[in-house]
Amino acid sequence: xxxxxxxxxxxxxxxxxxxxxxxxxxxxxxERDGVRPVHTRTLWRALYREGMTDWEGRTDLVPALRRWLxxxxxxxSGGSGEAGVMRWEAVxxxxxxxxxxxxxxxxxxxxxxxxxxxxxxxxxxxxxxxxGCAMGCVFCATxxxxxxxxxxxxxxxxxxxxxxxxxxxAGTQPxxxxxxxxxxxxxGEPLQNYEEVMRALEIVSDRGGVNVGxxxxxxxxxxxxxxxxxxxxxxxxxxxxxxxxxxxDAERSAxxxxxxxxxxxxxLDACRRYSELTQKRIIFSWTxxxxxxDSAEHAQRLARLLRGMQAHVNLIRLNAxxxxxxxxxxxxxxxxxxxxxxxxxxxxxIRQYRGVDVAAGCGQLSTSRRSRSA
Ligand code: SAH
Ligand code: SF4
Numbered sequence: 001x002x003x004x005x006x007x008x009x010x011x012x013x014x015x016x017x018x019x020x021x022x023x024x025x026x027x028x029x030x031e032r033d034g035v036r037p038v039h040t041r042t043l044w045r046a047l048y049r050e051g052m053t054d055w056e057g058r059t060d061l062v063p064a065l066r067r068w069l070x071x072x073x074x075x076x077s078g079g080s081g082e083a084g085v086m087r088w089e090a091v092x093x094x095x096x097x098x099x100x101x102x103x104x105x106x107x108x109x110x111x112x113x114x115x116x117x118x119x120x121x122x123x124x125x126x127x128x129x130x131x132g133c134a135m136g137c138v139f140c141a142t143x144x145x146x147x148x149x150x151x152x153x154x155x156x157x158x159x160x161x162x163x164x165x166x167x168x169x170a171g172t173q174p175x176x177x178x179x180x181x182x183x184x185x186x187x188g189e190p191l192q193n194y195e196e197v198m199r200a201l202e203i204v205s206d207r208g209g210v211n212v213g214x215x216x217x218x219x220x221x222x223x224x225x226x227x228x229x230x231x232x233x234x235x236x237x238x239x240x241x242x243x244x245x246x247x248x249d250a251e252r253s254a255x256x257x258x259x260x261x262x263x264x265x266x267x268l269d270a271c272r273r274y275s276e277l278t279q280k281r282i283i284f285s286w287t288x289x290x291x292x293x294d295s296a297e298h299a300q301r302l303a304r305l306l307r308g309m310q311a312h313v314n315l316i317r318l319n320a321x322x323x324x325x326x327x328x329x330x331x332x333x334x335x336x337x338x339x340x341x342x343x344x345x346x347x348x349x350i351r352q353y354r355g356v357d358v359a360a361g362c363g364q365l366s367t368s369r370r371s372r373s374a
Pocket of ligand 1: 139141184186190220222286287316317318321362363
């Protein structure tokens with residue numbers, strides 16, 4: 001395959017293989033190779049502000065930098081590459097054109113999905129962190145497909161750039177207004193891929209580059225306790241969402257097997273520690289399943305569980321997946337649930353329902369044949 005690539009494709013791949021490096025790492029690499037680190041800023045801007053896909057004809061880049069890029073191309077050509085290439089295989093737009101889903105093909109032939117949600121004047125990218133997921137939550141299509149592998153930081157950065165309309169294959173990605181938010185709510189469990197996720201977020205939030213503000217980046221976890229504590233201890237500046245879905249251990253374990261490993265008491269201790277250390281409010285996600293966790297009593301139990309905490313509750317309607325028979329709570333039940341939570345003094349919102357016609361809703365991402373035909 002490598003031999004069939006055009007020269008410009010090879011250069012594109014070489015640039016993409018830089019996406020996993022933080023500014024500091026890129027600067028150190030240039031310096032090691034005898035290029036003054038002051039040129040890092042130029043390269044960084046070209047990659048992340050302009051979405052440079054080729055340096056051919058870029059006479060504005062100093063010769064030393066262009067020579068370095070040629071050398072870099074030689075050193076990464078032929079090898080398996082790290083992030084290598086990520087390409088939009090297909091992009092589908094929802095009927096209302098507010099939600100788009102890109103299917104990405106990785107260098108080793110895996111597929112992951114990225115969702116872009118458009119709001120007036122801004123966009124949110126919903127990024128995948130793993131191919132599949134090992135956590136096995138029963139109502140989630142990604143969980144139903146099992147675990148493939150972790151994505152590299154570069155593969156996550158590539159998703160963000162594409163969502164922004166930059167990087168490879170301009171014109172095929174969802175275009176439009178500027179990217180404001182990044183949420184790690186695509187395929188995979190971000191805190192099971194901690195190092196690469198944090199590296200990607202450092203790159204994406206760099207002010208001289210993509211520049212998505214850290215507080216506009218949300219890490220969503222099913223409740224990986226060591227990861228939550230680590231984020232707090234390292235003072236990571238991102239927002240944290242914890243997927244709760246039940247406020248009682250037996251109920252939660254039946255939906256989220258991970259609860260057997262880190263039961264509610266431990267999870268809530270980690271959340272309190274997180275708030276203490278970071279002074280930040282945590283978003284608790286609750287997917288409403290009819291007859292399972294949508295009663296007023298469930299809402300009261302949730303409010304009791306979170307009492308005294310700096311919390312925000314985000315209710316999600318259940319989206320259909322092939323492997324789970326449950327259905328979403330009704331709008332009335334969702335409103336009633338919200339009222340109980342709010343009366344208990346906790347801010348509570350119901351997430352907008354979108355992208356479901358193209359299987360881009362929460363929990364619908366999977367790259368089995370079934371959803372590929374969507
Ligand atoms: N692994 C992380 C992030 C990805 S899932 C996590 O679990 O938090 C993003 C959110 O979608 C989670 O809150 C998850 O519980 C929810 N979700 C999963 N399947 C869903 C479905 N079928 N309908 C609605 N929400 C779902
Ligand atoms: Fe994985 Fe999150 Fe889906 Fe659970 S809900 S299987 S943790 S992606």
